[in-house]
Amino acid sequence: MRKIYVIGIGAGEPDHLTLQAAKAIGRTDVFFLLDKGEAKQSMIELRQRLMKAYGRPGRRVAEGRDPDRDRTPADYQGTVADWRSRRSAVTEALISENLLDDETGAFLVWGDPTLYDSTIAILDEILSRGRTLFDYEVIPGISSVSALVAKHRVPLNRVGKPVQITTGRRLAEGWPEGVDDLVVMLDAQQAFAAHPEAEIYWGAYVGTEDEILRSGPVAEVAEEIKETRAKARSDHGWIMDTYLLRRPPAAEERGEG
Incomplete structure (x- = not known):
């Protein structure tokens, strides 16, 4: 069974990383990154620094393009549901194409994964479809x-x-x-x-x-x-x-x- 860590990496200070999170990064074979465009490159750079500092030799990075969404929609709930569905399709493709059996993948989540973040809901949506199977664990972070x-x-x-x-x-x-x-x-x-x-x-x-x-x-x-x-x-x-x-x-x- 493939395993995925959802790792909270803190609010931006590299030293916010907990020991539990650092150990999980060290056990990860594949890191999944959703690129939000050049404007948010600094968010990608922090993740790259953490992977370099705590990751194992031979680690791999799988990148996908995070879908855009309307930030001022008339139908907020519907717009978010549509965006999550499109994001889950990108995420599922990254996992199925890059994470081998018995390997461990990870998403490095800004702040804490349980607070106004969609990663957990998206992984649950992928699992509910039954096409891509894995186990996952959430590592809390400093929000x-x-x-x-x-x-x-x-x-x-x-x-x-x-x-x-x-x-x-x-x-x-x-x-x-x-x-x-x-x-x-x-x-x-x-x-x-x-x-x-x-x-x-x-x-x-x-x-x-x-x-x-x-x-x-x-x-x-x-x-x-x-x-x-x-x-x-x-x-x-x-x-x-x-x-x-x-x-x-x-x-x-x-x-x-």
Whole structure:
């Protein structure tokens, strides 16, 4: 039986790699890379550095072209389902054509494979078709969420309070009830600007040499973050940013009522 590792490699800092991940890389015969184009070449380069540092001699690399998708679709769910289907076809071809019986393959996943990443769902979709068989194991990684709050030196949660991880698309629909601390990912529309009363801890390219951090009351830093984000995206051709949005405590929690 062929085996595949889905390995979380951290948010961009090579030293984020865990010992478990490094050992899995060392056991891998074939690494699968989906090329997202020249604009994201730096993401490929980090993977290549890790393969060189921890990979075994004779390792192979199988590359495929990651399908494009509409980032502002009218039918979001349908568009994502279509993209995953096309991506699973590319991925299945890479596995069936390059991974021999009893060999081990690996996908090196940015951040953590269980947090807003499609690799696990795509492998399950391939297995459900029954044409390409393998076993797979998920190796956790340091997520952009963990890296972000560590860089800002703030706890993710407040005492006795829940934290919700969501997307900019969902935040744009309204602040969820019962939660005062939100981690927001995939926010191309910068939905935080609609909440001037909140405190924001924002970061882009966290853990890389291009890291940018900003924090403060949304009312004071929203425009700066928007301008910084737009320039960074223009300079690099892509951006990966995350932020913690924190409402101030209610009056009764502050002892005022």
